[in-house]
Structure formats: structure tokens, C-alpha cells
Amino acid sequence: MKTQILQLEPHDDVISTRDKMGWSQTGRILLVWPSRGQVLTNRLDLVLLQRHSSNQGTQLALVTHDPDVRYHARQLGIPVFENVRQAQEIRWRRTLRHKPRIHPVHSPNVEVTRSAKVPEKPQKTALFPGAILSPAARLVLFTIGVLAFLSLAAALLPTAELTLTPKTETQAITLTVTGSTSVDRVNLSGLVPIHPIKVVVEGRQSLIPTGTVLVPEHTSAGQALFTNLSDRPVTIPTGTVVTTRDSTIRFTTDQTGQVLAGPGQTKVLAIRALNPGSAYNLPAGRLQAIQGPLGTSLSVTNPEPTIGGTDHSSPAPLSSDRSRLFDQLLSSLRKSALVEVQAAIQPGDLLLTSSPDLSHTIEEIYDPPDDQPANQLTLTLRLQFQALTVSGNDLNELAAAILDANIPKGYSSHPQTIVIEHLTDPEFKDESTVQWVLRASRELQAQISETQAANLSIGLSPNRASQRLSEVLPLSETPRIYLFPSWWPRLPIIPFRIHVSTNVNK
Numbered sequence: 001m002k003t004q005i006l007q008l009e010p011h012d013d014v015i016s017t018r019d020k021m022g023w024s025q026t027g028r029i030l031l032v033w034p035s036r037g038q039v040l041t042n043r044l045d046l047v048l049l050q051r052h053s054s055n056q057g058t059q060l061a062l063v064t065h066d067p068d069v070r071y072h073a074r075q076l077g078i079p080v081f082e083n084v085r086q087a088q089e090i091r092w093r094r095t096l097r098h099k100p101r102i103h104p105v106h107s108p109n110v111e112v113t114r115s116a117k118v119p120e121k122p123q124k125t126a127l128f129p130g131a132i133l134s135p136a137a138r139l140v141l142f143t144i145g146v147l148a149f150l151s152l153a154a155a156l157l158p159t160a161e162l163t164l165t166p167k168t169e170t171q172a173i174t175l176t177v178t179g180s181t182s183v184d185r186v187n188l189s190g191l192v193p194i195h196p197i198k199v200v201v202e203g204r205q206s207l208i209p210t211g212t213v214l215v216p217e218h219t220s221a222g223q224a225l226f227t228n229l230s231d232r233p234v235t236i237p238t239g240t241v242v243t244t245r246d247s248t249i250r251f252t253t254d255q256t257g258q259v260l261a262g263p264g265q266t267k268v269l270a271i272r273a274l275n276p277g278s279a280y281n282l283p284a285g286r287l288q289a290i291q292g293p294l295g296t297s298l299s300v301t302n303p304e305p306t307i308g309g310t311d312h313s314s315p316a317p318l319s320s321d322r323s324r325l326f327d328q329l330l331s332s333l334r335k336s337a338l339v340e341v342q343a344a345i346q347p348g349d350l351l352l353t354s355s356p357d358l359s360h361t362i363e364e365i366y367d368p369p370d371d372q373p374a375n376q377l378t379l380t381l382r383l384q385f386q387a388l389t390v391s392g393n394d395l396n397e398l399a400a401a402i403l404d405a406n407i408p409k410g411y412s413s414h415p416q417t418i419v420i421e422h423l424t425d426p427e428f429k430d431e432s433t434v435q436w437v438l439r440a441s442r443e444l445q446a447q448i449s450e451t452q453a454a455n456l457s458i459g460l461s462p463n464r465a466s467q468r469l470s471e472v473l474p475l476s477e478t479p480r481i482y483l484f485p486s487w488w489p490r491l492p493i494i495p496f497r498i499h500v501s502t503n504v505n506k
Contacts (some may be wrong), residue, residue: 002028004025005084167298175440199337216275218276240294260344
């Protein structure tokens with residue numbers, strides 16, 4: 001018999017389902033429940049659909065896995081199938097309704113009661129509601145369960161740890177480096193910038209003078225003869241200064257005197273030198289001038305030598321002492337400047353000169369100044385020095401760039417392992433350019449794929465895995481393999497249960 005198949009939707013209700021059934025032109029209607037959602041789960045819904053089907057003269061059947069619907073359908077005698085194909089291949093038989101049984105009671109005082117034995121409603125926890133599994137299906141489910149258990153065991157047990165030590169090699173190059181003050185960055189041709197460092201140092205140093213000087217001690221004295229050049233008397237006050245013709249040596253009168261009127265009149269007065277020293281012991285006739293207005297009225301001379309001026313010898317610095325003291329203090333300050341420069345540069349920086357150069361004299365003070373007598377000569381200096389350096393970072397950058405360009409395939413470099421050795425001393429080609437030769441080296445480590453290492457050792461015994469890893473991978477030591485649990489005979493068959501770590505040699 002032809003069957004009308006109606007697919008229900010999750011939003012269908014009794015009314016919409018009856019409308020769909022109303023269009024049927026066949027003697028059988030098969031309602032197919034949706035795979036998701038719950039519709040028409042009440043007993044009353046099925047009763048109304050059964051009545052509507054009976055009024056149309058059609059037979060009603062269901063395809064559903066909903067336990068409530070299947071339960072109510074069995075109570076109402078509506079056939080229920082697992083799928084559409086089963087419904088089309090099997091003949092529909094009307095399921096008998098469960099009717100209550102009447103049990104007679106043989107008691108005259110008790111009314112007869114009826115008790116209906118209603119089938120128990122199935123639970124929703126069944127894996128396949130309403131289905132009876134065949135032996136083959138049960139075998140399949142059992143096999144799946146065993147495989148799931150074995151997969152879980154393989155995932156949890158065992159685990160393995162592989163510790164690998166990659167092979168290492170030393171990479172080295174020798175190159176000529178040129179430093180220049182005219183560049184500000186590293187050039188792969190070997191050119192690096194030169195950086196000046198300036199420091200200011202000061203100090204004081206003394207020495208005993210090696211020279212001597214005569215120091216005036218006593219004052220010279222004598223007499224001056226004044227002659228009147230006018231026709232009137234002239235008074236000579238105390239302190240009148242008489243000098244030699246060049247005015248370099250001066251004497252003063254010790255008393256007041258008066259020259260009588262008339263040309264040729266004379267007066268002798270005592271005189272004393274203004275400064276001590278033997279230089280004022282003059283021969284007769286050396287005093288020839290009078291300072292001030294009296295010089296127009298009088299003439300003067302010393303009729304006899306002046307005597308009494310004396311000197312004594314005293315230590316005094318010579319120009320050679322000053323030069324020697326400057327050189328000594330300069331050498332000391334240069335050493336101090338070198339210490340400060342070395343403290344200012346970073347580790348790895350290259351100092352291009354053995355000592356800094358003097359660039360500027362800020363202060364230079366001698367005590368005593370000039371050629372004055374003194375028992376000690378002291379010098380105070382404040383100087384600026386300059387040193388030329390090349391940055392260690394620039395040298396590392398240059399070396400790393402050249403080494404990277406020549407790195408062997410399959411190796412990677414250890415960071416911060418570049419070692420630079422200066423094979424020659426820096427040599428200045430001119431004031432702004434210097435050259436020297438250096439050797440740069442670093443350690444390289446073979447690259448090992450952790451995934452490859454795990455795949456190489458899957459399912460092998462520890463000894464065989466160690467042998468295979470040593471044959472295939474570039475290792476410097478025998479691999480260390482740890483199994484958990486330790487009694488497990490082979491490495492896991494699942495790669496992610498094998499943990500690989502590398503031991504870096506430094």
C-alpha cells in the first residue's frame with residue numbers, strides 16, 4: 001500500500017500536523033519525528049492525531065526515538081519504527097491497547113474492584129531507546145570500548161624523556177679592521193667608527209729649587225753735593241730724591257738744608273738708598289739728577305762713592321726647575337687620566353692608544369711666580385686629556401654580521417658567545433684613521449628537530465632508540481632516555497608522550 005511520509009519540524013504542534021495529514025491521498029501516513037527538539041510528547045497529542053487519522057480512513061505510524069512518544073504510542077496501539085526504510089519494508093500491524101483486567105472478589109461485603117496493570121514507562125537513559133541490540137552490534141560496541149580503554153592507557157602510560165646533546169663546532173674568521181672618526185656606523189667592509197673620550201684631571205706637586213739668587217740685605221749711604229744755579233737761596237727739604245742719569249737708582253736726603261743765594265753756592269747733605277742691596281754702592285759722580293722742581297735750580301752729584309749696601313745668597317727656582325716640575329706632574333696626571341678613561345669605557349671596548357693625549361691646559365699656577373727666591377717650588381695643574389676608542393658593541397656587530405654570512409648549514413649560533421682577539425696593535429695611518437687585525441670566533445650548535453627525534457624513537461626499546469638517534473642526529477653525546485614507569489620496556493607509540501629536551505654545552 002502506498003505510504004504518505006510526513007517529516008515533522010521542531011516547531012510543529014497538533015494543529016500543524018493535522019493540517020499536513022489532511023492533504024494525504026493514501027491509506028497510510030508515516031510521521032517522522034525531527035532528530036532534534038521535542039514535539040508531540042503528550043499522550044493527548046497522539047490521541048488527537050490517531051482520531052484524525054481514523055476519521056480520514058487512514059492508518060497512522062511513527063518513526064521516532066523519543067522514549068515518551070514511543071511509550072504513549074504503544075499504549076495507544078500506534079506502530080513505531082526505527083527508520084523510514086523499516087516502516088516501508090515491514091507490514092503495519094495495529095498494536096493492541098493494554099486493557100485493564102477485572103479480578104473478581106469473592107466477598108459479599110466488598111464490591112468488585114478493577115485493577116489495570118499498566119506497562120512501566122521506559123527510562124530515557126537507554127543508548128538506543130526501544131531497540132534490542134543484535135550480537136554483532138554488541139560485539140562492535142565491546143570492541144570499541146576495549147579500543148577506547150587501550151587508547152586511554154596508551155595516552156596515560158607510558159611517558160618518556162629524551163635528553164639530547166647537539167654537536168658543537170667553533171666558527172672563526174680573521175679580518176683587518178679600519179677605525180675612522182669620519183664614520184658613525186659599522187660597515188661590513190671592516191669599517192668601524194672611532195669615539196673620543198675626554199676627561200679632566202687636576203693635581204699639585206712640589207720640588208726643591210736648584211738655583212740661587214742674591215737678595216738685598218743692607219742699604220747703601222753717602223753724601224750729595226748740591227750746587228745753586230740761581231741768584232737766590234734754595235731750601236732742600238728732607239726726602240728730596242736724587243738719582244742716576246737713567247733714574248734706575250735713587251737716594252733720598254736724610255735732613256733739610258739750604259743753599260745760599262748766588263750761582264756756585266753749595267751744600268752737602270747725607271743721603272741713603274731707597275732700596276737695600278750692593279747695586280746701590282755707586283762710584284763718585286754717578287748721582288746727577290734731582291726729581292721734582294728743584295732740578296731747575298740746583299745740580300747734584302756724589303763727591304764720594306756710596307757704601308754699605310750688601311746682599312745675601314738665597315735658593316730660587318730656575319726655568320729648568322719649572323720645566324722639570326711640569327713634566328713630572330704631567331706624567332702623573334696622564335696616568336690618572338688613563339685610569340679614568342679605562343673606568344669610562346665598557347668591557348670589550350678597544351683603547352687605540354696606550355695613554356691619553358693632552359688636549360687642553362685649563363689651569364697652570366707656579367708658586368712662587370717668576371724668579372723669586374723660595375725654598376720650594378709648587379705647581380698646580382688642571383688639564384684635559386683625550387683618548388680614542390672603538391666600541392666593543394660595534395666590533396661584535398661587525399663580527400656577527402660576517403660570521404652569520406658564513407655559518408654552515410644545519411647549525412645555529414649560541415647567543416653572546418662571540419670572542420674577539422686583537423692580533424696586532426692599532427696603527428694610525430693618519431690623524432683620523434687606524435688599522436689593526438683581529439680574530440672573531442663563536443660556538444655553533446647543530447639544529448635538532450624535537451619532532452624528528454620523537455618520531456625516530458617511537459615504540460623502540462631504550463637501547464635501540466639511543467642507537468638510532470645517535471646514527472641519524474648530529475649528537476656529541478649518547479642520548480639519555482628516561483621511561484615512566486621505569487619497568488616499561490619500550491618508548492610510547494604516541495609522539496606527544498615523548499618529551500624531548502636539548503642540553504646546550506657552554
